[in-house]
Amino acid sequence: MPESSPSRRGSRLTVDDWLDAAMRLLISEGVGAIKISRLCRQLGVTKGSFYWHFTDIAALMTALADHCRRVQADAMETLEGLGSLPPVERIRTMGVLVSDTRRRSVEAAVRAWAETDPHLAKSVIALDSTVFDVAHDAFMELGFDEQQAHARATTLVYVGIGYMAGSEHLDIATDEDKRILVEILTRI
Known part of the structure; x- marks a missing residue:
């Protein structure tokens, strides 16, 4: 599965977009592969987009565990x-x-x-x-x-x-x- 995707700059990502991307990494490579920089590359966005939705990686991981x-x-x-x-x-x-x-x-x-x-x-x-x-x-x-x-x-x-x-x-x-x-x- 390619790690990068077309840029999403024209549309705003949702929390579900981030969780879906994190889930894909969890499935393909395990929990240790879930990193902010990898997710940003995969979604074609900057880290600012990540921080718009989550305070830090721990907040994303909590949301992913809840999911x-x-x-x-x-x-x-x-x-x-x-x-x-x-x-x-x-x-x-x-x-x-x-x-x-x-x-x-x-x-x-x-x-x-x-x-x-x-x-x-x-x-x-x-x-x-x-x-x-x-x-x-x-x-x-x-x-x-x-x-x-x-x-x-x-x-x-x-x-x-x-x-x-x-x-x-x-x-x-x-x-x-x-x-x-x-x-x-x-x-x-």
Whole structure:
């Protein structure tokens, strides 16, 4: 991804423009890559534009962390909304959600950042707990006992985390791979 873009001097940037640019750097290179000078180059503006919106880099990072927490909260709402689906369809849909390229990239970047940000870590833990709860409920509805439902839900959570972490380095799971995984996990 090119770091510079056409000059924005003819239009005023918004806070969302800055957050989008910071998110692109977070996804592509990690939290350490987010610097005022890099963002200004990427957006084609001067540092004065940055300081119009933020007092310093810490203020931008706070706004970006808040944005990431909202993304995590939206993901939890989406998962909680799956409750009306039949249990196997719920599990399949969770696989579709984690397979979405943009969602996977954002989630992997947020997880990496959460390793050093305790507040962000709380939202990652909350999302993982929601994934577990939704999966656990689905397995219970399928007739598994508590121990089996717990083991299968735990497996699904860790498969999802591993998929996000490893998908940059491994072949993407095919639809058939996902189908087989759901079949294995839901087989009584």
